[in-house]
Amino acid sequence: MAVLTVDSIDCYYGSVRVLENVCLSVEERDFVGVLGPNGSGKTTLLRSISRTLKPHRGVIFLNDVDIYALKSVEVAKQMAVVPQDNVIAFNFTALDIVLMGRNPHLSRFQMESEKDVAIARKTMELTNTWHLAKRPLNELSGGEKQRVIIARALAQEPKVLLLDEPTVHLDINNQLETMDLLKELCIKKGLIVLAVFHDFNLAARYCDSAILLNDGKIISMGNLDAVLTSENIRKVFQVDAVVKKHPITNSLYIIPISMLKPPLSRKLSVHLICGAGTGTTLMKILAEEGYNVTAGVLNVLDTDYETAQLLKIPVTSEAPFSPITEETYKVNLEMMSKASAVVITAVPFGYANLRNLEVAKEALERGIPTFVIEEVPIEQRDFTKGKAEKHLTELKSKGAIFVKNQNELLSLLDILEDKLNMTKELSSKIPGHFKSETNSCEVDEVDDSKSSNF
Amino acid sequence: MSTNGVETTYFRRVSRWKLLLIILTVVLVLTIVLSLNVGFAQIPFSTILQILAKRIPFLGSLIGPSNISYPEERIILEIRMPRILAGALVGAALSAAGVVYQGIFKNPMADPYVLGVSAGAAVGASLAIVFGIGFTLFGVNTMPILAFAGSLVAVFIVYNISRVGSRVPVTTLLLSGIAVSIFLSAIVAILQVIAGKKLHAVVFWLMGGFSGVEWKDVWAILPLIFIGTVIIYFFARDLNILSLGEETAQNLGVDVEKVKKVLLIFGSLVTAAAVSISGLIGFIGLMIPHITRIMIGPDHRVLLPTSIIVGASFLVICDAVARVIVSPVELPVGVITALSGGPFFIYLLRKKKESYGV
Numbered sequence: 001m002a003v004l005t006v007d008s009i010d011c012y013y014g015s016v017r018v019l020e021n022v023c024l025s026v027e028e029r030d031f032v033g034v035l036g037p038n039g040s041g042k043t044t045l046l047r048s049i050s051r052t053l054k055p056h057r058g059v060i061f062l063n064d065v066d067i068y069a070l071k072s073v074e075v076a077k078q079m080a081v082v083p084q085d086n087v088i089a090f091n092f093t094a095l096d097i098v099l100m101g102r103n104p105h106l107s108r109f110q111m112e113s114e115k116d117v118a119i120a121r122k123t124m125e126l127t128n129t130w131h132l133a134k135r136p137l138n139e140l141s142g143g144e145k146q147r148v149i150i151a152r153a154l155a156q157e158p159k160v161l162l163l164d165e166p167t168v169h170l171d172i173n174n175q176l177e178t179m180d181l182l183k184e185l186c187i188k189k190g191l192i193v194l195a196v197f198h199d200f201n202l203a204a205r206y207c208d209s210a211i212l213l214n215d216g217k218i219i220s221m222g223n224l225d226a227v228l229t230s231e232n233i234r235k236v237f238q239v240d241a242v243v244k245k246h247p248i249t250n251s252l253y254i255i256p257i258s259m260l261k262p263p264l265s266r267k268l269s270v271h272l273i274c275g276a277g278t279g280t281t282l283m284k285i286l287a288e289e290g291y292n293v294t295a296g297v298l299n300v301l302d303t304d305y306e307t308a309q310l311l312k313i314p315v316t317s318e319a320p321f322s323p324i325t326e327e328t329y330k331v332n333l334e335m336m337s338k339a340s341a342v343v344i345t346a347v348p349f350g351y352a353n354l355r356n357l358e359v360a361k362e363a364l365e366r367g368i369p370t371f372v373i374e375e376v377p378i379e380q381r382d383f384t385k386g387k388a389e390k391h392l393t394e395l396k397s398k399g400a401i402f403v404k405n406q407n408e409l410l411s412l413l414d415i416l417e418d419k420l421n422m423t424k425e426l427s428s429k430i431p432g433h434f435k436s437e438t439n440s441c442e443v444d445e446v447d448d449s450k451s452s453n454f
Numbered sequence: 455m456s457t458n459g460v461e462t463t464y465f466r467r468v469s470r471w472k473l474l475l476i477i478l479t480v481v482l483v484l485t486i487v488l489s490l491n492v493g494f495a496q497i498p499f500s501t502i503l504q505i506l507a508k509r510i511p512f513l514g515s516l517i518g519p520s521n522i523s524y525p526e527e528r529i530i531l532e533i534r535m536p537r538i539l540a541g542a543l544v545g546a547a548l549s550a551a552g553v554v555y556q557g558i559f560k561n562p563m564a565d566p567y568v569l570g571v572s573a574g575a576a577v578g579a580s581l582a583i584v585f586g587i588g589f590t591l592f593g594v595n596t597m598p599i600l601a602f603a604g605s606l607v608a609v610f611i612v613y614n615i616s617r618v619g620s621r622v623p624v625t626t627l628l629l630s631g632i633a634v635s636i637f638l639s640a641i642v643a644i645l646q647v648i649a650g651k652k653l654h655a656v657v658f659w660l661m662g663g664f665s666g667v668e669w670k671d672v673w674a675i676l677p678l679i680f681i682g683t684v685i686i687y688f689f690a691r692d693l694n695i696l697s698l699g700e701e702t703a704q705n706l707g708v709d710v711e712k713v714k715k716v717l718l719i720f721g722s723l724v725t726a727a728a729v730s731i732s733g734l735i736g737f738i739g740l741m742i743p744h745i746t747r748i749m750i751g752p753d754h755r756v757l758l759p760t761s762i763i764v765g766a767s768f769l770v771i772c773d774a775v776a777r778v779i780v781s782p783v784e785l786p787v788g789v790i791t792a793l794s795g796g797p798f799f800i801y802l803l804r805k806k807k808e809s810y811g812v
Contacts, residue, residue, distance in 0.1 A: 052701050076707030083705075089560035089697035090752030095464060100695050104707035108688055111468065111755075117461050133460045156706070 002027050002061075003192055004049070004160055009058030011041070011048050011216075018044045019055070020216045026160075028190045031183060033203035035196075035227070036213035037237055042196040043084070045213065046162045049194070050081045062160070076104035080153035084164040086145060088137055094148045095133040098124055101155030123154040126181055142169035150178065154185070161185075163195035167202060179206045204228055204252040212236060228252050242310065257284075257310070268417045269294065271339035271363075273356045277303035278345040282406055287311045291413070294339060296332040297324050297356055323352040329359070336363055341416060342370040343409060344400075348381035349388035357391040364398040369416060371409055372402045471756040478763040485767045486542060489774040490534050494782055497526050505530050532669070540667040540675070540731055541773040541787070542766035545738055547679045547728035549746075549765025552739030553758050554686055554721040557693040558714060559624050566725040566739035569631045569718070570608035573638035575729040576660060578604025580645040583655045597659075598671065598730040605726035608634055613718065621711055622718075624700075662735035662788030664773055675727040682724035683762060689713055693754040735788045737795025738765055745798075 002025035011019035019041045026032055034042045047053040049060055051067045060067050067075050080101070088097070098120040099112050106112065124130040127147040132140060137148060146169045153161055161182070167175040183206050185191040197203035203210060210227040212220040214236040220227045233241045233254065240257040269292035272279050279295060280303060286293045296316030298305040308315045316332040318324055324332075336342060342363045349357065363370050372395065382388040396402065403409045490502050505527050551566035559568065567573075578600035612634045616626040642660075649656050692713045695703045700710045725739075742765040743757070750756055772790040779785060 047701075050705050052704055071707075072704050072709050073707035076705060079705075081702070081705040083699075083702055086702075087699065089557075090747070092694070092697070092752055095460065096694075096753065097698070100698065100706055103691065103695055106691075108691075114461075114465075117464060121461070130460075134463070 003063055004194075005061040006045075006049065007059045007061065009048060009055035009060065011044050011053055011055045013044075018216050019048065022058075022213075022216075022218055024211060024218070024221060026192050026194060028159075028192060029186055031186045031193045031195075031206060031208050033195060033197050033207035033210040033224075034213065035200065035203060035210055036219075040213040040236075041216040042213055043164055044216075045211075046081070046164055046194070046196060050079060050162055051075050073104045076156060078158055079160040079162065080156040080158035082146075082149050082153045082161070082163040082166055084168070086137075086149050091136045091138060093134055094124070094129060094137050094140065094144075095120060097137050097148055098129075098133075098152045098155050101152040104156060119157070120151070120155050123151040124148070126154065127151040128177065143171060143174050146170060147174065147178065150181075158191070160192045160194065163193065165196050165198060167197075167199065175202065182206070200228065200233075200254045204254065205249055224252055228254060268292070268341060268413065268420060269339045270413065271295065271336045271342045272345065273342065273347070273360060274298070274304045274345040275302055275347040275353060275356075278347045279304040280307045282343070282345060282409075283307055283311055283313055285406070285410070287313060289410075292339075294335050296335055297328050297353065297359075299352075321352075324355045329355050332356075333359055333362060337366060337368070339363075339368060340420065341413065342368055344370070344372045344395075346373050346375040346381065348383060349378075350383040354384055354388060354391070357388060357395070360395055360400070361391070361398065364395065364400060370395065370400040371412065372396075372400050373405065373409055374402050375405055471750070474750065475756075475759055475763065478760060478767070482542065482763050482767045482770075485770050486538055489538055489770050490530055492774040492778055493529070493534055494777070495526075495529050497529065501526060502530055536669045536672050537664045537667045538770055538773065539672050540664050541769045543672065543675055543679050544664075544728040544732045544735065545742075545765040545767070545769025546683065546762040547675075547724040548735065548739035548769075549742040549761040550683045550686055550758060551721045551725040551728075552765075553743045553754065553761050554693070554717050555739075556743050557696060557754060558717055558721075559628055560697060561628070562744065563740070564628070565737075566721065566728075567635070567734075567736075568628060569722060570612045570634040570638060571605040571722055571725045571729060572734050573635040573642070574608025575601040575605040575726065576642045576734065577608075577638050577645070578602070579659050579733070580642050580649070580656050583652050583659065584645050584649045586652075598674070602726050602730035605729055606722065608638060609718075609722040609726075622714060624714075627718075658786060659733040660788075661786035662733035662791075663776065663784070663786040664732060665784055667731055671731045675731055678727040679724045682720040682727070683758075685720050686717060686724075687755075687758055689717055690754040690758050693717070693758075694752070697752070733786070733788065735769070735791055737791045738769055741795050741798055742768060 004026040006022055006024045008021050008023050009019060010017060010021065022041075022045060034045060036042050044053060048055050049067075051060075051070075051072060054068055062070070062075065062078060067079075092100075095117075099116060101123075102112055102116040102119065106116070121130060121133075124133060127150050129144065129147045129151055132144055132148065137145060140148065146166065150163075150166065153163075163182075166182075167178060170178060179202065182191075182193050182195075186193050195203075195207075197207075204224055207224060209222055210220075210224055211218055212227050212232055219236055220229075220232050228243055230241050230243050233239060233243070233256075242255045242257060243252055244255070245251070246253045270286055272283065272286075272293060272295040274282070274295060275298055283293055283295065283304070284307070293311075293313045294315070295304065295308050295313055297318050298308065298315050299318050299320050299322065301320045305315060305317060307313075314335065316328055316335050318328050336359055342360055344357070344360055347353070360370050372392065378389045378392050392400075401412065403412060487502075487506070490506075491497070491499050501522060504522055508522075509531075548566050552564075555564040555566060555568055556562065558564075579597055581604075582597040582600040612627065612631045613622065615630040615634070616622050618626070642656075646653055646656055692703070692708045695706050695708050696710070696713070698706070704710045728735075743761050746757055746761045746764055750760055769787070769791070772794070773787045776785045776787040776790045779790075
C-alpha cells in the first residue's frame with residue numbers, strides 16, 4: 001500500500017507554475033531520488049509534500065489522508081524534513097535543536113522527559129553528533145550542522161523523511177556515512193526516504209527509484225535503470241553522458257562527456273593515427289572544437305576505438321588483436337585521403353600496426369600535411385626493432401611536422417584552418433567579382449542592344 | 455567526557471532555572487520594598503516596614519498602634535506603592551513583548567514598538583492632551599484609554615497591511631510597522647505644533663514616566679498584562695522552534711501562522727496596556743531580552759519569565775533614580791532608561807563584533 005501518494009498536483013509561485021500535473025506514490029522502504037536541473041521544481045515538490053506549499057490543484061495523501069486537512073502536528077509526527085539551509089536565529093546547542101524534533105510528540109505544557117532525551121541521544125549517536133551535544137549549533141561546521149539537523153528529523157520518529165540535498169555540505173566520508181545510515185533506516189525500519197540530489201552518482205548508488213523532473217514536469221519515473229539513461233540526461237540537462245554499471249559497487253554511474261553545443265563550423269577534417277588510448281583526449285578535444293575527425297586503423301576493443309564509438313567518430317577498424325590486413329589498409333587509405341590533415345599520436349608501434357605509418361607516407365606524397373606528436377621518444381615505443389623509427393625519419397624528410405604535445409598541434413591546426421579559409425574566401429570572392437563584372441557587361445550589352453535597336 | 459554527563463547537565467539545567475527564578479523574584483520584591491524608601495519626603499525605613507507589615511494579615515494585628523502618621527501612610531500606600539507597582543508591571547510587559555517580537559522577527563533590533571504601538575499610543579495621548587477630550591469621562595481619565603485604543607488601532611492597521619491571504623510575512627510586518635510609525639509620528643508632530651501651552655504635557659508623556667499613577671491605573675492594566683504574559687508563556691516552546699525559521703517550524707508541528715497571530719495580538723496587548731499609563735519608555739523592551747539571553751541562554755521557556763522579572767526590577771530601579779536624581783524636579787523615567795540603555799547597547803554591539811570577529 002502506498003504510504004505517500006501525490007495525485008496530479010499543480011503548484012504556483014505567484015502566477016508562475018512550478019509544478020505541473022505531478023503524480024507519484026511511494027511505499028514503505030522506498031528510497032527515492034528526486035533529480036533534475038536547477039529550477040526544475042525539486043524543492044517545490046518537497047515543499048508541497050511537506051505541507052508547506054499548498055498545491056493549487058491535486059491532493060497529497062499520507063496514509064490515505066489529505067495532508068492539508070491534517071494539523072501540522074499530525075503531519076510532523078509522521079513526516080520529517082531536512083531543509084537545504086539551516087540558519088538559526090539564537091544560540092541553541094545541538095542537543096536543544098535535536099530535542100526540538102520531539103515537539104510534535106509533546107503537549108503544550110510538557111517539558112522534555114528522560115525518554116525524549118534518550119531518543120535525542122540515540123539519533124545523535126546514529127548521526128555521529130552526540131559529542132557535539134553541548135556546542136552551539138551556529139559554531140559547528142557545515143557537515144556537523146547537517147548531521148545534527150538529520151538527527152533532529154530522526155528524533156521526530158517519522159515514517160517519511162524528506163531531504164533537500166542532504167549531502168551538499170558533507171565531505172566524501174560523511175556523505176557515505178549519512179547515506180548508509182539513511183539506507184539502513186530505510187531497510188530495517190521501513191523508513192521512506194525522498195531526497196533531492198544533485199549528485200547523480202550518489203543517487204544512483206543508494207536510491208531504488210528516481211523521479212526526473214524538468215520544468216515542473218516529471219520526465220521519467222521508476223527504476224533507476226529506466227530513469228538514468230543517457231537519452232533522459234541529454235533531454236533534461238543538454239549534456240552528453242555515459243551511463244554504465246560500476247564494476248565494484250554494481251550501481252549505475254554517470255560520466256558527463258560534454259555539453260551539447262552547436263557544432264563549430266570548421267572546414268578542416270583530421271585523420272588520426274592512434275591507439276592504446278593515446279588518441280582519447282585528442283579525439284574529444286578535436287570533436288568539441290568542431291573538426292571532422294576520422295581515425296584508423298584501430299583494433300576493435302582498443303581504448304581509442306571505444307572512445308571513437310562514444311564520440312561517433314568514423315573509424316577504420318580491424319578485428320581485435322589482429323595485424324592490419326591489406327583490405328583494411330586500403331579502406332583506411334581511402335578515409336585518410338579525404339582528410340585535410342593527418343595526425344600521428346605517440347602510439348607504440350608493433351608489427352601489427354606498423355602499416356599505419358605507411359598510410360602517413362602516402363598522405364605526405366598526396367600533399368596532405370602530416371603532424372607527428374612526439375610526447376614519448378620513438379625509441380621507447382618502437383617494438384619493431386627500429387623499423388618504426390626508420391619510417392618516422394623518412395616521414396620527417398618528406399616534410400612531416402613534429403610537435404611536442406597536443407597544444408602545439410592544436411595551434412598548428414588553427415593556423416592551417418585559417419590558411420584554408422583564406423584561400424577559400426579568396427576563391428569565393430574572385431569569381432564573385434567576375435560575375436558582377438560580367439553582369440554589368442551584360443547590362444551594358446543590353447543597353448547597347450537597346451541603343452542599337454533604336 | 456562521559457556521555458552521561460550531558461543528560462545530567464541537561465536536567466540539572468531545569469532545576470537551575472527554577473532556582474534562578476526564585477532568586478530573581480526575591481530580588482524584585484526587595485527592590486520594590488527598598489524603592490518605597492526613595493522619594494522627596496523623608497520617611498524612615500522602619501516606618502515603611504511597619505506600614506507594610508500592618509497590611510499583612512496576622513502580622514498586622516501583632517503591631518500595635520505606633521508612631522505612623524497619616525500623611526506618611528498615605529505617601530507610601532497611595533502615592534509610592536501604586537507608582538512602583540505600575541513600574542514593575544510596565545517593565546514586565548515591555549520585556550515580555552520584547553522577547554516575543556525578537557523571537558518572531560528573529561531580529562535583535564526588534565522591540566515592543568516595532569508594530570507601531572508606540573506611535574499609535576502617542577497619537578491617542580496627544581489628542582487627549584491637546585484637545586482635552588473630556589479629561590474625565592464618567593470619572594475615568596480618558597488619556598490612557600485613548601492611548602490604549604490608538605496603539606491597538608495602529609497595530610491593526612500594520613497587521614492588515616502586511617497580511618497576504620491568511621499569512622503574515624514578518625519582513626512585510628516589520629516594514630509596514632516602520633511605515634505606519636513614521637506616518638503617525640508626523641501626526642504627533644502636527645499635534646505638538648498646535649499644542650500651545652499643552653506642549654509640555656505632550657513632550658513629558660512622550661518621554662514616559664509614572665508620576666500621578668494611581669491604584670486604579672494599576673488595577674486597569676494588571677489583568678491585561680497578567681493574562682497576556684501567561685498566554686504568551688504557553689507559546690514559549692513554539693518561539694524556540696520559530697527561531698529555526700517558519701518553514702522548519704511548520705515541519706516540526708508548529709502551526710506557525712496561528713502562533714504568530716496569537717503572539718502578535720497578546721504582545722501588542724500587553725505593550726498597549728503598559729504604554730497607556732506610562733507613556734513611551736524606550737530601551738527596556740529592546741535590551742532586557744538581550745541581557746537575559748546572555749545570562750541564561752536562548753530558551754524562551756526560561757528567557758521569558760526571567761526577562762519579565764529582570765525587566766520589572768530594572769524599571770522600578772530606573773523610576774526610583776528618576777524621582778530623586780535631580781530632586782526636587784522629577785526626570786521622565788524614559789530618560790533614565792535611555793541614558794543607561796544607549797551605552798549598554800553600544801557595549802553589546804562591540805561585544806558581538808568581537809565574538810564574531812567582524
